[in-house]
Amino acid sequence: MSGRVAGKVAFITGAARGQGRSHAVRLAQEGADIIALDVAADIESVKRIYPGATEADLAETVAQVEALDRRIVATKADVRDFDAVKAALERGVAELGHVDIVLANAGIFLFGEPAHEVSETDWRDVVDINLTGVWQTCKAVIPRMIEQGTGGSIVITSSTAGLKGTPYVAPYTASKHAVVGLMRTLALELGPHRIRVNTVHPTGVATPMILNEATFRLFLPDEEHPTQEQAAPIFASTNALPVPWVEPADVSNAVLFLASDEARYVTGTELKVDAGYTTR
């Protein structure tokens, strides 16, 4: 099979839906096999904003990848649990043979209070998943990538909130900045092994994480039931390009470039897919 990542295996966290699923499908379209991981459960602190992915969502990702005639090994696991992440990876490698691409994508989005009013639980959940979970994903996979001796590509999902301050989104913003520091350090440490490490920085992406009433209310605080139609122009006003948000496929195309050998000398870069949000 031909394709821009033909013959490669990609380990993707948060793969049940949203950007993670989109990445799995896009890479599979271009010839990759997939090791997928998702918590596939509600997280208590997130429930007030949006529901967690489900096991049915993860099964749908499996079905979509298999429909492309690619293989996928999917595991229900929490990125906060290092042993579970490691086991999911090893199970995938046992079946698919190797791992060449890592997409540390799993993340949660909490917001609504000024930083000094954020609860300790909210802070811990966001940092544990969005930062420590990314580190644990990398920690699980790096020894094997080094041992394989064939290089590799790690792509960490950051955000425009990894480049700019965002009021009332303190833990998320802190975590998304922090992964940039982790990326830069890993890029230096892993360069001699030809393992590349980069971040992607989307603006709002049309996924359940932002297309929900609670998020719309962040922009429309006086509306009891703000709608997507009401929110769209306000979202658009934060971007330079005249779009409210981007599609998961737009981020997947950037991830695909970084994952492929087309980017074999791209490391340490912050690849923004942000419609000009951070240029304003």
Place this chain on the structure above:
Amino acid sequence: MTGRVEGKVAFVTGAGRGQGRSHAIRLAEEGADIIAVDILEDYATVGYGMATTADLDETVRAVEALDRRIIATKADVRDFDALKGAVEAGVAELGRLDVVVANAGICTVQAWDEVTPEVWRDTLDTNLTGVWNSMVAGVPHLIAAGGGSIVATSSTAGIKGLPYLAPYVAAKHGVVGVCRSLANELARYSIRVNTVHPTGVDTPMASGIGGLEGLINSDPDIGPIFMNTLPVESLDPREISNAVLFLASDESRYVTGLEFTVDAGNTIR
């Protein structure tokens, strides 16, 4: 198979050889037609020769061998009227313009006290004003097409203060500022503006700029500034072309205001 920039027309400056030729060929491989310009004349201030008529002819041959069309013109990016004319002639023939690759540039190496007014002027006129002229010549056609992608060639020298390259560094930083400004200004037309920042690329320009090694050796602490993170000394032009292709294509339809490093980790050291 449909190409990744099928049906688009790209204007590439400095297309006679090196990165410019590589970009023209890579875009043509993926379905684009090309409007090419190159100065084809030497600078008194630059120690290596510019591309020749034969070089530009070779770019034309390579694009046409891919069954794509190309309109190539001898034009100096410092001469706005000549650029405007070249773009207009190309659009008249090829029908539209979707992509501007503002790539033409020169480079000289010298310590700060050996930068002559002529070197300063030629470098800034070509590498900064020339990029500006290329954009201004292209933008009306991009607006007419309903949107487009501008890619300007900056450098690691557009991010770091590389020693012994002050005029080049000034121009390559300047390009970033211009692109950020136009990214905001042109977003309403769905025109995206981004820069690419290569580390050393294996081209006649890079092999032509003598003297850097001696200057580095005169101050051993300077050397690491030029080192890459990945175990590679210089890149093939095609590596940069792959990034340009991504930025030119609709795969990056919402990417604007980006400084895209293709630098083997040079700027994170």
